[in-house]
Amino acid sequence: MPEPRTILNENGELLADSPLDLETIQNLYESMVIARTYDHKASAMQRQGRLATYAQFEGQEACQIGSVAPLEPRDWVAATYRDAAAMWAHGYPWVNLVLGRTGDERGGQAPEGVNVLPPSITVGGHMIHAVGLAWAEQLKGTGAVALTLFGDGATSEGDFHEAMNFAGVYTLPVVFFCQNNGWAISMPRDRQTAAETIASKGAGYGVPGVLVDGNDLLAVFAATAEAVDRARNGGGATLIEALTYRMGPHTTTDDPGRYGHTAAVGMWAERDPLERVRRYLERNGRWDADWEAGIEDHAHEIVEAAVAEAEALPPLSSDEIFEAMFAEPTTQLREQQRLARGERAHD
Amino acid sequence: MAELTYRQAVARGIAQEMDRDPTVYFIGEDVAAAGGVFKTTEGLQDRFGPERVRDTPISEEAITGAVMGAAMNGLRPIAEIMFSDFFATCWDIVANQIAKARYMTDGQITLPLVIRAANGGGARFGAQHSQAMENWAMAIPGLKVVAPSNAHDVVGLLAASVRDDDPVVFLEQKSLYASRQEVPEGEIVGELGKAAVVREGADITVVALAAMVPRALEAAETLAGEGIDVEVVDLRSLVPLDVTTVLNSVVKTSRMVTVEENPRLCGWGAEVTSIVTEEAFYDLDAPTLRITTPHIPLPSADTLEDLAMPSAETIASELRRVGNG
Numbered sequence: 001m002p003e004p005r006t007i008l009n010e011n012g013e014l015l016a017d018s019p020l021d022l023e024t025i026q027n028l029y030e031s032m033v034i035a036r037t038y039d040h041k042a043s044a045m046q047r048q049g050r051l052a053t054y055a056q057f058e059g060q061e062a063c064q065i066g067s068v069a070p071l072e073p074r075d076w077v078a079a080t081y082r083d084a085a086a087m088w089a090h091g092y093p094w095v096n097l098v099l100g101r102t103g104d105e106r107g108g109q110a111p112e113g114v115n116v117l118p119p120s121i122t123v124g125g126h127m128i129h130a131v132g133l134a135w136a137e138q139l140k141g142t143g144a145v146a147l148t149l150f151g152d153g154a155t156s157e158g159d160f161h162e163a164m165n166f167a168g169v170y171t172l173p174v175v176f177f178c179q180n181n182g183w184a185i186s187m188p189r190d191r192q193t194a195a196e197t198i199a200s201k202g203a204g205y206g207v208p209g210v211l212v213d214g215n216d217l218l219a220v221f222a223a224t225a226e227a228v229d230r231a232r233n234g235g236g237a238t239l240i241e242a243l244t245y246r247m248g249p250h251t252t253t254d255d256p257g258r259y260g261h262t263a264a265v266g267m268w269a270e271r272d273p274l275e276r277v278r279r280y281l282e283r284n285g286r287w288d289a290d291w292e293a294g295i296e297d298h299a300h301e302i303v304e305a306a307v308a309e310a311e312a313l314p315p316l317s318s319d320e321i322f323e324a325m326f327a328e329p330t331t332q333l334r335e336q337q338r339l340a341r342g343e344r345a346h347d
Numbered sequence: 348m349a350e351l352t353y354r355q356a357v358a359r360g361i362a363q364e365m366d367r368d369p370t371v372y373f374i375g376e377d378v379a380a381a382g383g384v385f386k387t388t389e390g391l392q393d394r395f396g397p398e399r400v401r402d403t404p405i406s407e408e409a410i411t412g413a414v415m416g417a418a419m420n421g422l423r424p425i426a427e428i429m430f431s432d433f434f435a436t437c438w439d440i441v442a443n444q445i446a447k448a449r450y451m452t453d454g455q456i457t458l459p460l461v462i463r464a465a466n467g468g469g470a471r472f473g474a475q476h477s478q479a480m481e482n483w484a485m486a487i488p489g490l491k492v493v494a495p496s497n498a499h500d501v502v503g504l505l506a507a508s509v510r511d512d513d514p515v516v517f518l519e520q521k522s523l524y525a526s527r528q529e530v531p532e533g534e535i536v537g538e539l540g541k542a543a544v545v546r547e548g549a550d551i552t553v554v555a556l557a558a559m560v561p562r563a564l565e566a567a568e569t570l571a572g573e574g575i576d577v578e579v580v581d582l583r584s585l586v587p588l589d590v591t592t593v594l595n596s597v598v599k600t601s602r603m604v605t606v607e608e609n610p611r612l613c614g615w616g617a618e619v620t621s622i623v624t625e626e627a628f629y630d631l632d633a634p635t636l637r638i639t640t641p642h643i644p645l646p647s648a649d650t651l652e653d654l655a656m657p658s659a660e661t662i663a664s665e666l667r668r669v670g671n672g
Binding site: 076078105106108109110117118122125127128129130131132133134135136137139140146158159162163165166169316320323324325326327330331332 | 372398403404406408409411412413414415416417418419420421422439440443444449450451452453454455456457488489491511512513540586587588590591
């Protein structure tokens with residue numbers, strides 16, 4: 001197994017030059033704290049019956065905050081149900097992410113100018129959407145790129161193959177970011193593919209593959225920044241495999257104790273992506289308990305405000321399920337809409 | 348006025364829209380340099396260049412997924428799926444992604460895209476290259492489904508599909524590619540959800556689609572000599588469905604027969620029949636009748652394929668049973 005690229009080790013020591021200054025690292029650390037606060041809040045709300053099924057991302061904060069950090073607002077993010085942190089970091093509001101988990105379709109709307117697709121609920125289709133977004137940017141000559149996040153299990157879908165192949169053939173400005181968190185529900189990574197690494201799959205498409213420590217914010221940032229830069233300058237796609245671990249169950253409906261997931265949780269907890277940045281900041285005089293308490297309070301305020309806003313929104317009317325079908329509803333839909341209101345279908 | 352084949356009408360329709368709108372792009376397998384395996388897109392790459400008319404790898408998921416992504420990002424793309432049977436290889440993208448994007452974003456995401464495909468039987472391509480899959484598409488909420496029966500409609504409905512803000516599955520019936528029609532010069536723009544009464548008659552309404560339209564017309568001519576006056580309605584699109592034109596015709600004739608190329612179960616004719624019995628039951632003087640291909644894959648042997656698909660002769664003989672009394 002090749003060694004993944006690491007810049008910041010588990011003790012918070014630099015193994016290479018940092019790609020970021022301390023102030024930026026403090027900001028990204030704060031983003032990771034906010035993301036983890038949201039993740040805990042959403043899990044708790046699901047247990048209280050306030051959210052539908054929820055997929056935790058705990059342990060993957062460095063992957064999600066670090067990979068989005070090099071993007072410009074004009075760039076795109078196409079991610080999945082487990083990537084709330086990445087979506088938020090690129091401008092998708094927490095309130096929409098909460099709404100999405102209550103089943104409210106308004107949660108699927110990005111604000112004007114925020115180039116984030118709604119979370120993909122199927123595991124692979126969005127990789128091809130990223131290819132299409134990037135194709136359009138290439139045709140328009142804008143220099144904007146598309147970042148798509150997906151899991152190790154998604155690389156077994158046909159979508160991965162076709163998306164990578166298109167991106168390779170057309171030299172498209174896409175960054176494929178695989179969060180290899182070890183598990184696809186109950187299927188461990190070594191039974192997902194016989195390839196030694198997922199990064200090595202890039203070779204089959206003429207796309208460079210990069211293996212990176214997914215719990216190292218700085219290594220994730222550096223690898224993604226280089227891939228974004230290549231894509232922006234006409235060099236085409238990159239496949240990044242970030243080694244990380246899903247610290248929780250697949251979703252709130254899953255019991256990971258049934259399939260050997262929990263044995264490694266303790267070992268991965270020592271590699272916690274927040275903790276190593278905290279140690280690094282502390283070594284450099286940029287962290288103390290008061291500062292931590294301040295950003296945690298701020299994180300709770302942000303998350304609680306989003307939850308309150310989402311829960312205060314009046315529910316959708318039954319008309320909504322017909323209105324959003326087509327630009328103009330068809331005659332048949334109008335008739336079914338009248339029936340749903342308890343009226344006669346026809347006058 | 349020049350004579351145009353159904354085949355040539357495809358390229359003319361695409362060219363008309365690409366000329367008019369620089370955001371229209373066209374991609375598919377063997378569509379550019381080769382001009383399409385059915386030669387429906389000949390000359391487009393020469394005229395619009397390899398960037399706007401692009402050959403792709405054999406990747407139906409990527410073709411449909413990429414036009415979805417591009418449609419979200421300011422383009423109005425057209426994709427070709429070589430044979431409509433191959434929709435089965437990319438049905439996740441079409442049925443789970445494209446059809447649902449507007450709905451799942453409460454109307455925010457608009458996907459102005461068209462996926463064209465050669466559909467249906469009559470060309471001896473066998474079970475996996477001859478399916479009439481209009482019902483698959485019709486069964487998925489969020490897709491529009493268009494199936495022209497003649498060259499003029501190919502141009503007009505293709506234009507209407509490209510200009511439509513919702514995803515359209517555009518099904519060209521491959522046995523019609525060689526059929527010819529006088530088509531006027533200049534821009535032609537049709538309307539989705541508008542059926543055509545292609546033959547007026549007083550005794551029986553025949554509702555048909557795509558290749559079944561010329562066969563129904565031929566049957567109607569035969570029966571005209573026997574004193575049965577048949578009206579033929581060409582649906583042209585299944586979603587939206589022009590119920591009004593069908594009902595008006597049925598109210599006039601009091602008899603209705605649907606002619607479907609697709610396998611029998613859950614065919615569009617069942618939907619039309621259901622609407623007619625709900626809306627116009629007391630206007631009917633005879634039970635409705637569905638003529639379909641049996642619920643089988645199409646055989647590739649010519650005699651068996653001819654036997655399986657509704658022919659002008661079988662349509663005529665069924666219409667005689669419905670009668671005019």
